[in-house]
Amino acid sequence: MSLPKILFWQPQDNGRLIESLSNEFTIASTSSQEETLQLASEGDVKALVVDFSSQEPLSLGLCKGLLDDDEIVANLPLIILSSSNELRHKLEAFEQGCDDYIDPGTCVEEIAARINKSIFHKIASEQLKDRLELANATAYSVMSDNSDLGANIQFLLDANRCDNLDQLGQLFFGAIQRYGISASLQMRSLYLVKNMEANGMAKDLESQLLTQMQDAGRYVDFGRRTIMNYGQCSLLVRNMPIDDDVRYGAIKDNTFALIQGVDARLKALDEHQKLLDEKEALHKLSQTVKEVMTEIDESYQAVMRDIVSTVEDMADSIQNRIPVLALSEEQESFFEGVSDSCVSETNRIFNQGLKVDESFQNLSDAMEKALHEVDFLDDEQHKEPPPIVDSGASDTDDGVELF
Numbered sequence: 311m312s313l314p315k316i317l318f319w320q321p322q323d324n325g326r327l328i329e330s331l332s333n334e335f336t337i338a339s340t341s342s343q344e345e346t347l348q349l350a351s352e353g354d355v356k357a358l359v360v361d362f363s364s365q366e367p368l369s370l371g372l373c374k375g376l377l378d379d380d381e382i383v384a385n386l387p388l389i390i391l392s393s394s395n396e397l398r399h400k401l402e403a404f405e406q407g408c409d410d411y412i413d414p415g416t417c418v419e420e421i422a423a424r425i426n427k428s429i430f431h432k433i434a435s436e437q438l439k440d441r442l443e444l445a446n447a448t449a450y451s452v453m454s455d456n457s458d459l460g461a462n463i464q465f466l467l468d469a470n471r472c473d474n475l476d477q478l479g480q481l482f483f484g485a486i487q488r489y490g491i492s493a494s495l496q497m498r499s500l501y502l503v504k505n506m507e508a509n510g511m512a513k514d515l516e517s518q519l520l521t522q523m524q525d526a527g528r529y530v531d532f533g534r535r536t537i538m539n540y541g542q543c544s545l546l547v548r549n550m551p552i553d554d555d556v557r558y559g560a561i562k563d564n565t566f567a568l569i570q571g572v573d574a575r576l577k578a579l580d581e582h583q584k585l586l587d588e589k590e591a592l593h594k595l596s597q598t599v600k601e602v603m604t605e606i607d608e609s610y611q612a613v614m615r616d617i618v619s620t621v622e623d624m625a626d627s628i629q630n631r632i633p634v635l636a637l638s639e640e641q642e643s644f645f646e647g648v649s650d651s652c653v654s655e656t657n658r659i660f661n662q663g664l665k666v667d668e669s670f671q672n673l674s675d676a677m678e679k680a681l682h683e684v685d686f687l688d689d690e691q692h693k694e695p696p697p698i699v700d701s702g703a704s705d706t707d708d709g710v711e712l713f
Contacts, residue, residue, distance in 0.1 A: 524539055
């Protein structure tokens, strides 16, 4: 199996990574723009890596020249190697059309993996583009009578049936197909940060930009790109129609409404997961309390039985010993009365303990009923899409009586 071929352009020719990457790729090293264009025209190149690791300060003018001068190079994934971690450099690289921006200090295995990922993204995007052209033609003919408002309402209705972030993201990209835009989506739930493209995968550079600019304001415009932020959701649009003000405004308004719907569903999914976690914690706590109560009840009964047995044995010993003590009749009556009174009082206290045992049993039965009701509600919830949580008690809810 042949290795994918990449162009490794080193304006300052430090040759640091070529030998390390040779096990993963067939590498053609270039040192000039003319040589790069010539090799790229051969048609078997899968990606172009530009090594700026030794350049200080960083200047991305060479990349712009490559992308502007040759259509073949413009269609190749372009990866930048630079130690600069400044946001303005990443934004400049992204605006010029670079696919990834990698720190040269990163381990060789990760650099190779990200180059391969850019190649796979390019292949997947080309395949998706072909499918989208056919899908768009069909969609526009079927939905020609539907308004943007109707499509947005349908998305908001369908979003309530999404049980995870993957479903929600795919539904969102399906909704924005009608606007003909290319975008990256970031969803930030309490349990997971999900970055998605229309093909279902994530792109590293876009993910970094969305993370770093999530607090930069509701709209961030740079060139043909626009970042929209709302709550736990951010969207980066790559191809805004800056020459058509009407369509530009319509895309902003409609896609922002969709982002609000995504954010609302993210919050609902987070709350649903928190309820599941709380239910599980309650279930474990109830089981533990029930086990402890059972142990306490058994220990209590054992102690009561031992007390009664000891008192009765003591009373029998006194009764058996009285005839040989040479006591007067009055003294014998006194000891017999004390013995009988002790046994009687002990039995009375034991009978009161039976009432405590009954209370323990009522509490145990009530907890068992509560656990059964929690499991029943969970089963009912999975029969339908996640319902709106109603904090009020129902008419048929009798509650749980502990005592």
